[in-house]
Amino acid sequence: xxxLTINNLSMKIGAVEILRDVSMSVDPGQILGVIGESGSGKSxxxxxxxxLLPEGATCTGEITLGDTNMLTAPEPDLCAIRGNxxxxxxQEPMTALNPVKNIGDQVAETIRIHEPSVSKAEALSRxxxxxxxxxxPGDRFPLTRYPHEMSGGxxxxxVIAMAIARHPKLLIADEPTTALDVxxxxxxxxxxxxxxxxxxxxxxxxxxxxxxxxxxxxxxxxMKQGEVVxxxxxxxxxxxxxxxxxxxxxxxxSHQPDRSAPQHALPLLQVKNLVRDYSLPRTKxxxxxxxxxxxxxxxxxxxxxxxxxxxxxSGCGKSTLTRAILGLEALQGGEILLDGxxxxxxxxxxRAARRKMQVVFQDPYGSFxxxxxxxxxxxxxxxxxxxxxxxxxxxxxxxxxLISVGMAPDDKxxxxxxxSGGxxxxxxxxxxxxxRPELIILDEAVSALDVSVxxxxxxxxxxxxxxxxxxxxxxxxxxSVVRSITDRVLVMKSGEIVEQGETETVFEHPTxxxxxxxxxxxxxxxxxxxxxx
Amino acid sequence: xxxYILKRLQALLISLVVASxxxxxxxxxxxxxxxxxxxxxxxxxxxxxxxxxxxxLNVSLTQRYFTWVTGMIQGDxxxxxxxxxxxSDMISxxxxxxxxxxxxxxxxxxxxxxPAGIIAATRRGSVADVSVMGVTQLGVAIPNFWxxxxxxxxxxxxxxxxxxxxxxxxxxxxFAAMKALTLPAIALAxxxxxxxxxxxxxxxxxxxxxxxxxxxxxxxxxxxxxxxxHALRNAxxxxxxxxxxxxxxxxxxxxxxxxVFFLPGLGQLIFQAITQRDLIVVESVVMLLxxxxxxxxxxxxxxxxxxxPRLRRSR
Numbered sequence: 138x139x140x141l142t143i144n145n146l147s148m149k150i151g152a153v154e155i156l157r158d159v160s161m162s163v164d165p166g167q168i169l170g171v172i173g174e175s176g177s178g179k180s181x182x183x184x185x186x187x188x189l190l191p192e193g194a195t196c197t198g199e200i201t202l203g204d205t206n207m208l209t210a211p212e213p214d215l216c217a218i219r220g221n222x223x224x225x226x227x228q229e230p231m232t233a234l235n236p237v238k239n240i241g242d243q244v245a246e247t248i249r250i251h252e253p254s255v256s257k258a259e260a261l262s263r264x265x266x267x268x269x270x271x272x273x274p275g276d277r278f279p280l281t282r283y284p285h286e287m288s289g290g291x292x293x294x295x296v297i298a299m300a301i302a303r304h305p306k307l308l309i310a311d312e313p314t315t316a317l318d319v320x321x322x323x324x325x326x327x328x329x330x331x332x333x334x335x336x337x338x339x340x341x342x343x344x345x346x347x348x349x350x351x352x353x354x355x356x357x358x359x360m361k362q363g364e365v366v367x368x369x370x371x372x373x374x375x376x377x378x379x380x381x382x383x384x385x386x387x388x389x390x391s392h393q394p395d396r397s398a399p400q401h402a403l404p405l406l407q408v409k410n411l412v413r414d415y416s417l418p419r420t421k422x423x424x425x426x427x428x429x430x431x432x433x434x435x436x437x438x439x440x441x442x443x444x445x446x447x448x449x450x451s452g453c454g455k456s457t458l459t460r461a462i463l464g465l466e467a468l469q470g471g472e473i474l475l476d477g478x479x480x481x482x483x484x485x486x487x488r489a490a491r492r493k494m495q496v497v498f499q500d501p502y503g504s505f506x507x508x509x510x511x512x513x514x515x516x517x518x519x520x521x522x523x524x525x526x527x528x529x530x531x532x533x534x535x536x537x538x539l540i541s542v543g544m545a546p547d548d549k550x551x552x553x554x555x556x557s558g559g560x561x562x563x564x565x566x567x568x569x570x571x572x573r574p575e576l577i578i579l580d581e582a583v584s585a586l587d588v589s590v591x592x593x594x595x596x597x598x599x600x601x602x603x604x605x606x607x608x609x610x611x612x613x614x615x616x617s618v619v620r621s622i623t624d625r626v627l628v629m630k631s632g633e634i635v636e637q638g639e640t641e642t643v644f645e646h647p648t649x650x651x652x653x654x655x656x657x658x659x660x661x662x663x664x665x666x667x668x669x670x
Numbered sequence: 671x672x673x674y675i676l677k678r679l680q681a682l683l684i685s686l687v688v689a690s691x692x693x694x695x696x697x698x699x700x701x702x703x704x705x706x707x708x709x710x711x712x713x714x715x716x717x718x719x720x721x722x723x724x725x726x727l728n729v730s731l732t733q734r735y736f737t738w739v740t741g742m743i744q745g746d747x748x749x750x751x752x753x754x755x756x757x758s759d760m761i762s763x764x765x766x767x768x769x770x771x772x773x774x775x776x777x778x779x780x781x782x783x784x785p786a787g788i789i790a791a792t793r794r795g796s797v798a799d800v801s802v803m804g805v806t807q808l809g810v811a812i813p814n815f816w817x818x819x820x821x822x823x824x825x826x827x828x829x830x831x832x833x834x835x836x837x838x839x840x841x842x843x844x845f846a847a848m849k850a851l852t853l854p855a856i857a858l859a860x861x862x863x864x865x866x867x868x869x870x871x872x873x874x875x876x877x878x879x880x881x882x883x884x885x886x887x888x889x890x891x892x893x894x895x896x897x898x899x900h901a902l903r904n905a906x907x908x909x910x911x912x913x914x915x916x917x918x919x920x921x922x923x924x925x926x927x928x929x930v931f932f933l934p935g936l937g938q939l940i941f942q943a944i945t946q947r948d949l950i951v952v953e954s955v956v957m958l959l960x961x962x963x964x965x966x967x968x969x970x971x972x973x974x975x976x977x978x979p980r981l982r983r984s985r
Contacts, residue, residue, distance in 0.1 A: 187888060189884065189887050189888060212892075213892075216890050216891070216892050217890065218890070219887065219888055219889065219890040220888060220889035220890030220891075221890055224888070225885075225888040227881060227884070227885065227888075229881055232880060232881040232882060233881045233882055233884075233885045234882055234885065235882040235885075235886070235900050235904065236882070236904065236978070236979075236980060237903050237904055237977065237978050237979060237980075238900075239979075246886075246889060246891075246899070247889045247890070250889060250890050250891055250895070251890055283979045283980070285979070285980045296885065299885070299889060300888070
C-alpha cells in the first residue's frame with residue numbers, strides 16, 4: 138500500500154484555480170520527483186499534503202497519508218502529524234531557521250513537541266544524533282551554534298535534521314538544493330538518498346531542474362499550470378516521454394543555442410594581475426584591521442565577438458571581479474584595459490568606457506524601478522551619450538531595442554510589474570543594448586528563469602551577438618548553461634583563476650582538481666535524452 | 671556577549687562626553703547674561719560685576735566646564751541663579767514625580783500595546799484587527815492634553831473618582847500618590863500605546879510571513895506555539911527601539927500634561943528655568959535628560975543583544 142496517495146486533488150485560492158485533478162503516490166523507500174516550472178503548482182501540491190496552505194485556500198479530492206485523510210483531519214491531528222509522520226525541507230536554507238535560537242534548541246523542539254514527556258537533556262541528545270546523521274559532527278557544530286554562524290549548505294543540513302528527527306515516514310523536499318552551489322548540492326542529494334535508504338522513508342522531491350532528479354528519483358511526475366501532464370517510472374520516462382510539454386521541457390533543459398558569431402583576434406577587454414582586498418573588522422580595539430583578498434592576481438582577456446564564461450561557487454570572487462570590470466570597485470593592484478585603453482583613470486571610469494559596457498543582472502524583479510514605464514527604464518543608459526537622441530530618433534531607438542529582444546513596441550507604455558520574469562529579462566537586455574555597447578556582462582542573467590524561458594533567452598543572446606557583433610562575459614554557477622553559450626571559460630576559486638581554456642576542452646578534459654570536482658558534482662541529464670532533443 | 675556590553679559601554683561614555691560639551695557650549699552661546707537678568711534692567715554695572723564674580727561667571731570657559739562636570743559627577747549640580755538653592759535638590763524634588771510618572775505611563779502603554787498589537791497581527795483583517803487599527807489611529811491623532819481634560823471632566827468632576835490635579839507627595843502613602851498620577855499616566859500613555867501597538871502589529875506581521883515560521887509549523891507547532899516560541903522574540907527589535915524613544919520623551923516631554931494636572935515635574939522646571947535665564951538649572955536638567963536617554967538606549971542595546979544573537983557578534 139502506498140504511503141501517500143493524492144487523488145484528484147484540486148485547490149483554489151479564492152476563485153483562482155491553482156491545482157486541477159492532481160494524482161500521485163509515494164511508497165515507502167521510494168523517491169518521487171515532482172518537476173515543473175514556476176506556477177506549475179508543484180509547491181502547492183506539497184503544501185496541500187502538509188495542509189499548510191495560504192489563507193482562503195480550499196481543497197477538494199483526497200490526500201491520504203497512512204490512514205489519515207489530510208483534507209478532513211482536524212487541526213490538532215494535523216499538528217500531531219506534521220513533523221512526526223511527515224517532515225519538510227524548504228528551498229531557502231538562509232531563512233528557514235529561526236535566527237534567534239540555536240540549532241540544538243530548534244532540532245530538539247521537533248522532538249519535544251511530539252513527545253512532551255521527553256526531558257530537555259534527552260531531547261538535546263537526540264537532536265545531537267539527528268545532526269550527526271546529517272553529517273554535522275558535534276566537534277565542529279555544537280548544539281549552541283546559531284544559524285548565522287553556518288553556511289547555506291550547513292543550514293540546509295540543520296533543516297533536514299529537524300525534519301527527520303522523529304523518523305517520519307515521508308519527507309517532502311521543496312527545491313532543497315536550488316539555492317546551493319553545485320558541490321554542496323551533490324552532497325545534500327547524497328544525504329537525502331542515504332536517509333531514504335536508512336529509514337525506508339518516502340521522499341517527495343520537488344524541483345524545476347530535471348537533471349537534479351534524473352539519477353535520484355524512482356518515479357517522476359511532470360506538472361504544468363496546476364495539472365499533472367505526464368508521470369511514469371524515471372528509467373523510462375526520460376526516454377519515452379509522450380506529452381509534448383514533457384518533450385519540450387526536456388529539450389529546453391539541454392538546449393544548445395545556435396552560435397556562429399565571428400570572432401576577431403583583437404582583445405576587447407584585458408584584465409592584468411587584478412587584486413582586490415577588503416578590510417576585515419578589527420579583532421581588537423587598536424589592532425590593525427585584517428585583510429581579505431577577494432580577487433588575487435587575476436589575468437585574462439576577452440576577444441572581440443567572443444563569449445567568455447566565468448564559473449565558480451558563491452564566495453569565489455566572481456561578483457567582485459565583475460564589479461571591478463564595471464569600475465565599481467577600487468583596486469589594490471593590476472589594471473583593466475578596454476579597447477587597449479586603461480579603464481580607470483584618476484580613480485574614475487570614463488563615460489566613453491562606460492558606453493562600451495552594459496550589464497544584465499540576475500534578478501529580473503529587483504533590477505527595475507517599479508515606478509517607471511518601460512520607455513524610461515530602457516533609455517536610462519542614454520545619459521552616457523554626449524548627444525542622446527531626441528524626438529523621433531529617441532522613440533525609434535526604444536522601438537528598435539524592444540523589437541530586437543522580441544518584445545512589442547507598445548510595451549514601452551507599460552510598467553515592469555505587467556511582465557513575467559522572462560519578459561523582464563528581455564527588457565533588461567534591451568536596456569543594455571540600446572546604446573549599442575560592445576561588451577555585455579551577464580551576471581547570472583538566466584539563473585532565475587525557468588528552463589523553457591531560459592532556452593529562449595539564450596537563443597536571443599546568441600542571435601544578438603551575431604547581429605551586433607557583441608562580446609559577452611557570462612557569469613554563472615550553472616555549468617550546463619555556460620557550456621552551451623560560451624567559447625572559452627574561466628574557473629574561479631578563492632579569488633584565483635584555477636583553470637581557463639576552450640569551453641569544450643575544459644569540460645571534456647578538466648585538469649585542475651577543483652574543475653573536476655565541479656563538473657562531477659553538476660547534475661546531468663541521461664545522455665540519450667540529449668540525442669532525442 | 672561581554673565584549674558586546676563593553677563596546678556598548680564605551681559608546682555610552684563617548685556619547686556622554688560629547689553631549690556635555692554640546693550642552694555646555696549651546697547654553698553659553700545663548701544670549702542673555704544671568705547676572706544682569708537677575709538684577710533687572712536698572713542695575714548698576716559694578717553690582718552686576720560683583721554678582722558675576724559671586725556666580726563664578728568670570729573664570730575661563732574651560733575652567734567652568736570642568737567645574738561643572740566634576741561637580742555633576744560628585745552629585746553637585748551647582749546653585750540655581752534664581753532661587754539660590756542647590757540644583758540637585760530642585761531636580762530630585764521633581765524627579766520623584768517625573769520618574770514614577772514616566773515608568774507608570776510606559777508600563778500602561780506596554781500593557782495595552784502588546785496584547786492589542788498581537789491580537790491585531792494574528793487575526794489580520796478581523797473585526798479585532800480593524801478595531802485596533804481604528805482606535806490606535808484615533809489615539810495618535812487626538813492631542814493628549816485634550817484627552818487629559820476630557821478625563822478630568824469625566825473622572826474628576828462628574829464621577830469624582832480622582833482629584834482633578836496636584837500631587838499629595840509620597841508621604842501621603844503609595845496608593846494616594848499613585849492615584850494622583852493615574853490620570854496623567856493614562857493621558858501620556860494613550861498616544862504612546864497607539865504607536866507601540868501599530869509597530870508591534872506590523873513587526874509581528876512581517877515576522878509571521880518569514881520562512882522560519884513556516885518551518886516551525888511544518889515541525890508540528892500550533893499557531894499559538896509558533897507565535898510565542900518563534901515569532902514574538904524576532905518581532906521585538908523594532909518594538910524595543912520605540913519603547914526606548916518613548917521613555918526618554920516621557921521623562922520631560924509631558925510638560926503640557928504636567929500643566930493640565932498641576933504636577934511640579936521636570937518639564938515645568940526646565941520651562942521655568944529657561945524663561946528665567948537660570949542657565950545652571952537648564953544645563954543640569956538637560957544633561958540629566960541626555961544621561962537618561964543614553965542610559966535607556968544602552969539598556970535597549972543590551973536588550974537587543976539578548977533578543978538577537980546576531981547582534982552580539984557583529985557590532
